[in-house]
Amino acid sequence: MVAMTPKLTASLREAPATVPALVALALFIVWATDQAGYPVTHWAPGGLIVLALLGIALAFVRLPVAEIPTPVKIALGCLAGYTALSFASILWAAVPGDAWEGANRTLLYLLVFALFACWPQRGRGAALLLGAWTVAMIGLAAFVAVHVDAAAGSHARLASLLPGGRLVYPSGYANANAAQWLMAFWPALLLARETRLHWSVRGLLAGGAVLLAEVALLSVSRGSLYATPVMLVLVFALLPGRVRTFAVLVPVAAGIGVAVPFVLRMGERLEHGQNATAAVHTATTATFLAALAVGLVVALGAAIERRRSCSTPAAARIHRGVAALAIATLVAILIGGVVAAGNPLTRIEHGWDTFKGGYAANSTGGNRLVSGLGSNRYDFYRVALNEFAAHPLGGIGADNFAQQYLAHGRSDETPHYPHSVELRTLVQTGLIGTLLALIGLGAALVAAARGLRSPDPLARAVVAAALGGFAYWVVHGSFDWFWEFAGLGAPAFALLGLACALAPRGRGAPKPRRVGRLGIVVGVLVALAAAASLAAPWLSQLQVQAAARIWTKAPLRAYARLNDAARLNPLSDEAY
Numbered sequence: 001m002v003a004m005t006p007k008l009t010a011s012l013r014e015a016p017a018t019v020p021a022l023v024a025l026a027l028f029i030v031w032a033t034d035q036a037g038y039p040v041t042h043w044a045p046g047g048l049i050v051l052a053l054l055g056i057a058l059a060f061v062r063l064p065v066a067e068i069p070t071p072v073k074i075a076l077g078c079l080a081g082y083t084a085l086s087f088a089s090i091l092w093a094a095v096p097g098d099a100w101e102g103a104n105r106t107l108l109y110l111l112v113f114a115l116f117a118c119w120p121q122r123g124r125g126a127a128l129l130l131g132a133w134t135v136a137m138i139g140l141a142a143f144v145a146v147h148v149d150a151a152a153g154s155h156a157r158l159a160s161l162l163p164g165g166r167l168v169y170p171s172g173y174a175n176a177n178a179a180q181w182l183m184a185f186w187p188a189l190l191l192a193r194e195t196r197l198h199w200s201v202r203g204l205l206a207g208g209a210v211l212l213a214e215v216a217l218l219s220v221s222r223g224s225l226y227a228t229p230v231m232l233v234l235v236f237a238l239l240p241g242r243v244r245t246f247a248v249l250v251p252v253a254a255g256i257g258v259a260v261p262f263v264l265r266m267g268e269r270l271e272h273g274q275n276a277t278a279a280v281h282t283a284t285t286a287t288f289l290a291a292l293a294v295g296l297v298v299a300l301g302a303a304i305e306r307r308r309s310c311s312t313p314a315a316a317r318i319h320r321g322v323a324a325l326a327i328a329t330l331v332a333i334l335i336g337g338v339v340a341a342g343n344p345l346t347r348i349e350h351g352w353d354t355f356k357g358g359y360a361a362n363s364t365g366g367n368r369l370v371s372g373l374g375s376n377r378y379d380f381y382r383v384a385l386n387e388f389a390a391h392p393l394g395g396i397g398a399d400n401f402a403q404q405y406l407a408h409g410r411s412d413e414t415p416h417y418p419h420s421v422e423l424r425t426l427v428q429t430g431l432i433g434t435l436l437a438l439i440g441l442g443a444a445l446v447a448a449a450r451g452l453r454s455p456d457p458l459a460r461a462v463v464a465a466a467l468g469g470f471a472y473w474v475v476h477g478s479f480d481w482f483w484e485f486a487g488l489g490a491p492a493f494a495l496l497g498l499a500c501a502l503a504p505r506g507r508g509a510p511k512p513r514r515v516g517r518l519g520i521v522v523g524v525l526v527a528l529a530a531a532a533s534l535a536a537p538w539l540s541q542l543q544v545q546a547a548a549r550i551w552t553k554a555p556l557r558a559y560a561r562l563n564d565a566a567r568l569n570p571l572s573d574e575a576y
Contacts, residue, residue, distance in 0.1 A: 016061045017119035020053040025133045028491045036171035037487030044538030047108040054115045067505040071447040072117050078440030083110045085433050086398045093397025097572030102398030104534055109493045116497025120505050123458030130462050137184035138208030141215040145284055152280035165271030167218035176485050178221035179476050185212040186468030193244040194461040199302035207295025210255040214287040217263050225369050227476040239464045255294035262286040376411040377419050383408050384418040384427040395430035417481040424483055448499035459502045466495040540569035
């Protein structure tokens with residue numbers, strides 16, 4: 001530990017922007033503990049904190065603008081344009097107050113991306129950032145598992161944590177809960193393969209990956225089930241180090257597989273209203289034992305690998321052997337999948353029928369994960385596409401889907417959002433917003449791809465791991481409403497920004513000119529406007545909540561607070 005202190009100090013000196021980035025990551029962890037940052041009273045003050053951190057970094061950390069890679073500049077410009085369009089959509093939105101809130105959330109993601117992407121990072125500093133967030137999420141997952149186990153003695157407490165057998169604590173939404181853990185699962189898995197990390201850290205990350213996956217499974221999220229094979233394809237098709245990934249994935253997958261039956265049995269007992277005390281204890285014990293076993297196995301293998309550096313011919317033979325095993329495993333999985341699924345065309349047709357048929361089309365009995373694709377998303381998407389066809393250029397306005405669905409939807413649900421990040425972008429900001437978002441994210445991915453070719457092996461590993469976490473948010477968010485959870489969206493943009501920060505920077509560029517007084521004044525005015533935009537709806541909502549608490553005892557004071565709320569947020573009718 002003493003030896004690590006000089007290295008840590010050197011890392012912070014190399015990349016001083018690491019300090020404000022660490023503070024931002026701590027904020028994301030706080031959001032993860034309570035509703036995943038969904039309420040405006042959570043993420044709006046957090047947005048002010050991120051804005052302040054960005055201002056501190058601009059004031060005290062040299063920003064070599066000329067050295068920022070061109071793709072990162074394009075990404076920042078397009079995301080800023082998308083944010084501006086979101087604010088402009090207030091002018092044509094049916095509910096301007098909702099559009100203001102949606103634009104502010106987009107502003108938050110822009111600030112997060114800028115904080116993590118603008119300043120260059122080195123491998124050690126980036127590994128510190130990503131590792132700290134991942135380990136913190138592992139610790140939070142362990143706390144949640146222990147909390148569920150402690151509630152096993154009370155049926156009422158257990159039912160509040162897992163209504164219908166699905167864990168909703170601490171996010172309040174089962175699918176967001178699963179995504180919260182699985183966003184950290186992929187960085188944990190991909191970092192655990194990196195030889196430049198200490199063997200104990202690699203063991204901790206591998207065991208933590210098992211724990212994250214099992215706690216995610218408690219939410220019984222079909223979206224996470226379908227996102228996982230897509231992620232596996234993306235990881236093995238696009239990221240380097242496939243053999244090492246497979247070598248770490250084998251023990252992690254084995255550990256997950258050992259504990260899965262116990263976790264699923266617990267959920268089924270809770271779903272059917274049966275006494276699940278013993279099942280909860282068994283599932284928790286199996287989860288921690290599996291995580292511990294996998295952690296020890298990976299740590300032991302990493303320690304042996306570190307001590308015994310194989311000769312080149314021996315290393316090549318081992319590499320070929322593991323690669324052959326990986327190919328054989330892939331073939332076995334494909335054959336097993338075909339045998340289990342039967343005729344693929346029939347399965348696809350059945351899946352489409354259940355998707356269109358709603359919840360009633362799902363098979364009765366059995367586990368929810370394999371009951372079918374039935375939900376009301378087909379109707380959500382139908383309304384979203386119809387609204388896009390009616391407003392193709394600028395969309396209907398940020399976060400203005402709820403009213404359109406009330407008018408045109410056919411289900412008994414009242415969704416506020418389209419349940420797809422792609423459709424959200426298309427229907428709410430139109431073709432202009434979609435083009436800005438695609439170019440911006442595409443440019444950021446180009447910069448991250450350059451980071452995968454960095455001469456620093458540790459930097460390459462961090463880029464791959466960060467992209468894994470961001471990709472999961474995109475894949476699972478393609479059929480769920482994750483953009484609206486700041487506790488999911490902000491870490492996703494931070495991971496993308498961190499990958500961009502590791503892209504090689506230009507050298508020998510001309511020394512940037514100092515910002516003039518006019519530039520400083522404009523920057524300060526923009527920052528003040530952003531702060532006011534974030535603060536007003538937050539303070540307004542606080543006044544509404546205060547009025548709700550006191551109206552029975554002090555109705556006049558409650559009305560006064562509601563009047564204050566209406567003045568703070570004149571675009572919203574909630575106070576009235």
